[in-house]
Amino acid sequence: xxxxxxxxxxxxxxxxxxxxxxxxxxxxxxxxxxxxxxxxxxxxxxxxxxxxxxxxxxxxxxxxxxxxxxxxxxxxxxxxxxxxxxxxxxxxxxxxxxxxxxxxxxxxxxxxxxxxxxxxxxxxxxxxxxxxxxxxxxxxxxxxxxxxxxxxxxxxxxxxxxxxxxxxxxxxxxxxxxxxxxxxxxxxxxxxxxxxxxxxxxxxxxxxxxxxxxxxxxxxxxxxxxxxxxxxxxxxxxxxxxxxxxxxxxxxxxxxxxxxxxxxxxxxxxxxxxxxxxxxxxxxxxxxxxxxxxxxxxxxxxxxxxxxxxxxxxxxxxxxxxxxxxxxxxxxxxxxxxxxxxxxxxxxxxxxxxxxxxxxxxxxxxxxxxxx
Amino acid sequence: xxxxxxxxxxxxxxxxxxxxxxxxxxxxxxxxxxxxxxxxxxxxxxxxxxxxxxxxxxxxxxxxxxxxxxxxxxxxxxxxxxxxxxxxxxxxxxxxxxxxxxxxxxxxxxxxxxxxxxxxxxxxxxxxxxxxxxxxxxxxxxxxxxxxxxxxxxxxxxxxxxxxxxxxxxxxxxxxxxxxxxxxxxxxxxxxxxxxxxxxxxxxxxxxxxxxxxxxxxxxxxxxxxxxxxxxxxxxxxxxxxxxxxxxxxxxxxxxxxxxxxxxxxxxxxxxxxxxxxxxxxxxxxxxxxxxxxxxxxxxxxxxxxxxxxxxxxxxxxxxxxxxxxxxxxxxxxxxxxxxxxxxxxxxxxxxxxxxxxxxxxxxxxxxxxxxxxxxxx
Numbered sequence: 001x002x003x004x005x006x007x008x009x010x011x012x013x014x015x016x017x018x019x020x021x022x023x024x025x026x027x028x029x030x031x032x033x034x035x036x037x038x039x040x041x042x043x044x045x046x047x048x049x050x051x052x053x054x055x056x057x058x059x060x061x062x063x064x065x066x067x068x069x070x071x072x073x074x075x076x077x078x079x080x081x082x083x084x085x086x087x088x089x090x091x092x093x094x095x096x097x098x099x100x101x102x103x104x105x106x107x108x109x110x111x112x113x114x115x116x117x118x119x120x121x122x123x124x125x126x127x128x129x130x131x132x133x134x135x136x137x138x139x140x141x142x143x144x145x146x147x148x149x150x151x152x153x154x155x156x157x158x159x160x161x162x163x164x165x166x167x168x169x170x171x172x173x174x175x176x177x178x179x180x181x182x183x184x185x186x187x188x189x190x191x192x193x194x195x196x197x198x199x200x201x202x203x204x205x206x207x208x209x210x211x212x213x214x215x216x217x218x219x220x221x222x223x224x225x226x227x228x229x230x231x232x233x234x235x236x237x238x239x240x241x242x243x244x245x246x247x248x249x250x251x252x253x254x255x256x257x258x259x260x261x262x263x264x265x266x267x268x269x270x271x272x273x274x275x276x277x278x279x280x281x282x283x284x285x286x287x288x289x290x291x292x293x294x295x296x297x298x299x300x301x302x303x304x305x306x307x308x309x310x311x312x313x314x315x316x317x318x319x320x321x322x323x324x325x326x327x328x329x330x331x332x333x334x335x336x337x338x339x340x341x342x343x344x345x346x347x348x349x350x351x352x353x354x355x356x357x358x359x360x361x362x363x364x365x366x367x368x369x370x371x372x
Numbered sequence: 373x374x375x376x377x378x379x380x381x382x383x384x385x386x387x388x389x390x391x392x393x394x395x396x397x398x399x400x401x402x403x404x405x406x407x408x409x410x411x412x413x414x415x416x417x418x419x420x421x422x423x424x425x426x427x428x429x430x431x432x433x434x435x436x437x438x439x440x441x442x443x444x445x446x447x448x449x450x451x452x453x454x455x456x457x458x459x460x461x462x463x464x465x466x467x468x469x470x471x472x473x474x475x476x477x478x479x480x481x482x483x484x485x486x487x488x489x490x491x492x493x494x495x496x497x498x499x500x501x502x503x504x505x506x507x508x509x510x511x512x513x514x515x516x517x518x519x520x521x522x523x524x525x526x527x528x529x530x531x532x533x534x535x536x537x538x539x540x541x542x543x544x545x546x547x548x549x550x551x552x553x554x555x556x557x558x559x560x561x562x563x564x565x566x567x568x569x570x571x572x573x574x575x576x577x578x579x580x581x582x583x584x585x586x587x588x589x590x591x592x593x594x595x596x597x598x599x600x601x602x603x604x605x606x607x608x609x610x611x612x613x614x615x616x617x618x619x620x621x622x623x624x625x626x627x628x629x630x631x632x633x634x635x636x637x638x639x640x641x642x643x644x645x646x647x648x649x650x651x652x653x654x655x656x657x658x659x660x661x662x663x664x665x666x667x668x669x670x671x672x673x674x675x676x677x678x679x680x681x682x683x684x685x686x687x688x689x690x691x692x693x694x695x696x697x698x699x700x701x702x703x704x705x706x707x708x709x710x711x712x713x714x715x716x717x718x719x720x721x722x723x724x725x726x727x728x729x730x731x732x733x734x735x736x737x738x739x740x741x742x743x744x745x746x747x748x749x750x
Contacts, residue, residue, distance in 0.1 A: 148668075150666070150667075150668045151665050151666055152665050152666075152667070152668075152680065152683060153668075153717075156717075177716060177717065178668070179668050179715040179716050179717050179718070180668075180715075180716065181716075182716060248717050250717075253716045253717065350714075352716060366716065368714055368715075368716050
């Protein structure tokens with residue numbers, strides 16, 4: 001195998017590969033990226049046995065072939081090469097080395113046989129559809145903060161992507177929750193998605209997927225089966241196992257009859273929460289919200305270090321209410337709000353609160369109060 | 373202060389017939405030596421040695437079953453004597469404790485060395501027990517000194533002589549440097565404290581991490597740890613050994629519940645909550661199976677501990693019969709600082725917690741047996 005490739009193109013492909021390989025793994029081949037040169041392109045394939053990423057990059061292939069080499073090491077080398085350099089990778093065959101040449105630099109890396117590289121079995125996908133990158137970006141960005149890391153409820157360690165009845169008809173919906181808060185985000189149902197099985201997309205996959213979604217113009221091909229999900233652009237294919245479990249019935253968790261309505265500038269609110277929370281050093285910092293006639297007083301009382309209070313002008317017309325929340329959760333939810341105003345709907349100080357962006361029902365958040 | 377062959381000497385004191393005989397305290401379920409008196413030690417008997425081996429070395433030894441009640445009582449008596457000297461006492465075990473005597477000279481009208489000599493004399497006169505003293509300017513050196521000329525030892529390491537005294541000593545004297553660490557140190561040529569002195573701090577840290585930092589300072593006789601009277605509780609656990617081995621899930625379930633309740637009531641009494649639940653099982657062949665899991669939020673509720681431990685039990689992937697079951701709670705923190713958020717996905721948990729608190733209140737008023745769960749009877 002021998003091919004030449006532009007350094008920037010190579011870096012992009014290798015960077016994606018090395019983020020998939022597990023840093024600590026006991027199977028040496030899993031630390032490697034499989035490089036396959038064929039026609040006028042090179043494929044870079046990396047896997048942790050749960051996720052597989054294949055990146056296809058244009059290159060001048062002199063001799064077709066394939067080999068595997070340590071992904072992290074290759075990434076480090078390419079990263080340090082000068083911008084704009086032309087990089088030539090040559091499989092030395094007999095010596096079991098891969099040489100990397102760029103300008104006057106020359107590297108020789110140990111390889112492992114390509115036959116040992118585990119390629120994820122292809123599967124039959126029951127549903128296939130296409131969605132613009134910004135749509136998927138919104139679905140996952142707005143829900144992923146609520147993904148749980150709890151080991152006992154492993155089925156919460158991902159985003160539940162499924163088809164549901166939204167406020168304006170059938171929707172493609174993403175839900176994540178850790179029991180403290182919940183995010184539910186809807187998008188218009190793409191053609192071909194109606195028969196999709198609901199799948200729990202693991203946290204790591206959500207992180208890898210994000211790298212495919214930066215380009216506003218990109219169209220993402222999504223394929224879903226009961227055990228796997230695949231996201232593909234012309235250059236990159238990300239295939240992942242889904243979490244084998246049942247996502248809980250979240251619909252009963254979303255409060256339906258919260259009547260007390262607070263409307264507040266999301267940005268101002270987030271900044272104020274952040275400021276008052278500064279005085280407390282505890283892991284879970286409770287912020288008290290005291291609501292009265294168009295007035296919101298945020299306060300934190302940390303017995304060991306001090307107290308803080310800040311008043312905000314808000315729209316609130318219901319009876320007095322005092323309710324406490326974990327500052328981190330409030331901040332995370334407030335930062336999801338793209339529009340100016342966040343609308344909070346409360347019931348009592350012991351009941352979960354509903355948060356949404358203005359009167360848009362396509363993204364709603366639920367957060368559990370804390371006793372303060 | 374470190375008592376000499378504590379368990380064995382308590383036995384000799386309480387039974388004068390044993391005075392001139394080699395005595396081994398131990399046996400019981402595991403059949404190992406707990407403590408051997410100095411007569412037995414001369415023959416090579418050591419703590420933690422299997423009993424059969426100890427008796428091979430010293431066939432005429434008298435083996436005594438441990439009487440922990442008696443040892444605790446003796447320990448409390450010694451503790452009371454130490455408390456007359458200083459409030460800063462950090463017990464390491466029943467028979468060993470650090471005392472911080474800084475600034476007590478004017479109070480007692482005598483320097484620490486004199487006070488410690490009086491302590492050992494009182495222990496001998498009033499309790500019939502002997503101990504060894506190590507006196508120095510930090511914990512590491514004091515502990516080392518207490519071992520220098522046991523039994524009835526009395527060693528002082530002064531600040532000026534510290535480094536010279538340490539130089540030729542093997543690093544294995546450091547508490548926490550076991551065979552594995554020693555092998556690692558050996559690989560880079562570190563055998564004595566003198567070897568450590570040749571290293572730069574940053575190189576030691578690079579090579580050994582936190583241990584490197586510790587070694588560098590210890591080799592210079594530096595140890596900044598304070599004598600802390602109350603070591604914070606790190607975990608709470610309870611276990612039961614069954615009369616006969618069992619694999620019956622119903623019987624084991626009853627044990628899980630009762631142990632969860634015990635752990636919970638200890639946590640409640642101390643106002644602690646824990647984030648990690650541990651399940652421990654010992655198979656009939658004595659091999660251990662241990663499973664742990666982090667909770668969403670720290671708890672002290674028996675219901676939560678039980679459900680979590682039961683989940684671990686169900687997912688253990690093992691079909692052996694067990695002789696012992698244990699339930700524990702760790703990564704503890706004060707309950708006041710813990711967030712009290714209900715679980716969105718388990719609305720019933722709040723009601724169960726209220727029921728448990730109510731049952732606790734009933735027990736506090738009418739006694740332990742006033743109310744209990746059906747599964748406690750299994």
